[in-house]
Amino acid sequence: MRTPDPHELRFARGTMLAWDPPAPRPGAPALLLLHGAACGAWVWSEGFASRLAAAGHAVFAPEFNRGTADRPAGLADFLADARAALAALQRPVVLVGHSLGGLVAQRLLDAPHAAGLALLAPAPPEGLAWANWRLAMADPPLWRAVARMTETDGPADGALRRALFGPGLPEAVALHHLARLRPESRTALLEAQAPQPVAPAWGLGRPAVVFGGRRDPLVPPDAVVRTAAWHAAPFALLDGMGHAMMLDLGWEGLADRLTYWLEESFR
Template identity: 50%
Template structure:
């Protein structure tokens, strides 16, 4: 796609100071590190070191659980040479929240986050409001490429090109059933008064999986400012043509931290 196309990089004039934190990018369920391609490039263009973690969905010959994902992220933290800001999406944002007492983690940006209460309330509401979407979302453990084309309307906003949506769907799947099941329950996420880390919370106006009230409760739990919402984006917001708006918001927030 040309540099002038809908997924073109924005011009990012901000350059961080020396000693800026490493950004640890944590993907959501059924995805992989590939979902961060656009944002990773933008963050590095702005001068931030970036580490992209691909969660390993098998642990010691069994399906990995959320605790295994947290351990993998904690190991990635330990491997960095300085302060880290976690940038997590959906299930990856839940993992980021469980790390907020780690000394090396200085802040977290949460995109369409699974809230500390878990998914049980949002999932129950989705089951009544849209049982077909609920059924498909629950099948993120299916092999990659098995997601029906109709799921694109639920994952992406109206501006997502059809070809790009199909390409993403073909790569999605293979999630640990154990991790998906555990994510339904309330999580051991430290409250904001305890961890006292800056937290940025961003939601998508067209997100049908993590509703606005759940995003709001997540921000409230962490004592963060009211969440920002990108009105024309869906759940997989970082893959849509509007992704530069995410980069700009995260980078502006990082600048204020310095």
């Protein structure tokens, strides 16, 4: 299986990486991959997006614009970025959202050309306040590391290693990924604490699927289950994986599960 390399495309509000399928699958929707907090389009370029493209999908990964120190971006800005990327593709698209990007994907599901929804460790429609409070009570050092994700020297905090990745991921690989994290917008993270206006996928007639890590302390399994229930979607809790599922040990199996769901949902 030849794995395609990404190239960069410009659209109205920024840039996105794109992977062309070497053998397009007839009728396959394009995939719009939306990254999570402190990340960027790069999280998909470590193999995950190439594997999806090799399975026959055109894959696109926009970069969210976090704004400036004087005007940090809010969720509305991230939504506008994703909506502009979706409009630029002008074809049926399955929204694949991770973490904070999963919340953006859920709010975008009623957009024209949005054909379905796949969520990886998503921020739930109920908001993150409950999960955040539990983390503060159960693991104060990790909670403080998460709180510092908005600071210049915060995202690479080593305490995040055990939340983002399972114990099986080689330490050098984990540190390489941690070094690429960047400060997140405080405004967007604060807004994500509150319940969100998310229409259920079943009400829109769009297929959906939800994946989570069984040991993820940032979006815990019960939040994953509630998100799946909201959308009346199948879900899977994967062993040994942390929050950054597309980078963790076993990401290939996750990509293949997603590919299988796509093939079953879009025949």
